[in-house]
Amino acid sequence: MSDAKQPPTLIRKWEGFDMGLQFLIAWPTLTVIISIIHLTALNQPVWRSLLYGVFWALPAAFVVAMASQNEARKRRKAAEQDAGSGPTA
Numbered sequence: 001m002s003d004a005k006q007p008p009t010l011i012r013k014w015e016g017f018d019m020g021l022q023f024l025i026a027w028p029t030l031t032v033i034i035s036i037i038h039l040t041a042l043n044q045p046v047w048r049s050l051l052y053g054v055f056w057a058l059p060a061a062f063v064v065a066m067a068s069q070n071e072a073r074k075r076r077k078a079a080e081q082d083a084g085s086g087p088t089a
Contacts, residue, residue, distance in 0.1 A: 019068075026061040031057040
């Protein structure tokens with residue numbers, strides 16, 4: 001795979017994590033973000049914002065982890081195909 005197709009280092013490290021670890025990192029992060037959105041943009045009380053944040057962060061973190069694993073799988077498959085084709089002369 002050429003260097004132009006390589007993702008940044010941070011993304012490669014993120015995709016190298018196990019799906020469970022990705023979920024455990026994404027869930028509290030998304031809880032804070034979603035809670036802040038409910039508190040500010042939707043003008044919810046603090047306790048309800050936190051409750052919604054915890055609730056909606058669960059499926060969101062799962063989707064983030066699944067998407068990350070899928071992208072890593074696509075990159076590996078593309079790299080294997082590039083390596084398998086070899087140089088054509």
